[in-house]
Amino acid sequence: MEANALHDLTAAYALDALDAEDARRYEQHLARCERCRDELASLSDAAGSLAYATEAPMPSPDLRARILQQARSERENVVPLRPRWLAPVAATAAVAACAAIALGIWALSLSDKLDRRNQALSAQQRINAVLTDPNGNRKRFAGDRGTLVVSTSGDAVLIMRSLAAARPGRTYEAWVASGKTPRPAGTFEGGADVNVVLLGRRVPPNATVMLTLERDGGTDAPTSQPLMSVENTSRS
């Protein structure tokens, strides 16, 4: 089949409307064609939305139990990573790259993935990218109150457990200091069991990340002693 004909299969593939042979050819094409990957990602979201147009009765409660039981039985040789938040991701980028072709849409070469890392992503995607960076740096705050995760690109996520909600009129503010001057890196309210915060500023190697309590809206420079701080030193 000609490449042009393969481009035209994107919508049908997104709808699962190709027969097996065409689907296989299209997936092979997809591994080489960035245009189709982009188009497919976008059309697949539209196709997936069609799922929501159906009536959705509750499935039997047994179904949930069966799925979880089967999943557990398949996991037998996998050692649980603890604590789960802080563990490095098992999958390397190389594994992801090798596994990609079978799933078509999720397929990306390693270089392609790296190219895209710097493109604009939503906050949640960026958080996910930081948390799943196999070479990311993880530093704990003293007292095990939380962890700073810095990806290889410098994007950083704070994960804090049991951080009480800021008092009314106050907010937590994060700071990044690579020289003497701390620069503001975002405000948040806390209060969740686990607070996951994407910093609004990259964290260079050896920079210090601090947390203070400030008035609502945040400030340009810290007005109080840091509640906690940690240095982004490389792993020993």
Place this chain on the structure above:
Amino acid sequence: MGEYVAMPRSFAHLSDEAVVALVARSDEEALAELYDRFGRVAYGLARRVLRDDKLAEDAVQEGFLTVWRNADRFMPERAKASTWVLTLVHRRAVDLVRHEDRRRAEPLTDAAEPTPSDSAEDDAWLRFERERVQAALRQLPDQQREALELAYYGGFSQSELAERLGQPVGTIKSRMFAGLARLRELLAEPGHGEAAWKPTPFTT
């Protein structure tokens, strides 16, 4: 609130993509969370395709186990986690319906009665989403809507559709593409964006 029993608070503030990242680390609770978020919609979809409760449950089970086995291959840059999960369930449902060849004898209207869940909030949200997507579908030209519905809900391949509708395959391809592209536009119109993800406000 009763919902917290089904949705542990440690997950409630996580994005779908973050939950999938935990599933990739073989976290069973994260898989349960993902099921609680999408199991019902996935089941509704599989049931619409397969028209059989038992087969629909099989498709959902296989789809979620595929999620479990392959979560480390999910690339959040490429797709929403919800799309990924629903795609895997849909693909399984289509495989089953083609194998069972159940499609032709039955009409493609959906007469299922929704069953209330134990969460009024879920019900309201699903109803809102259903009406939103149905409204967008109604705005498509008839032939485009027909192609999308027969393909996605009916499980017909493009060549089967061409035969059924007495049209060249190229025409069917064009209708599917135009229909999906238009649906994408309609769903992206202002006021219909994704819900904001609350726990990560930041300022610079």
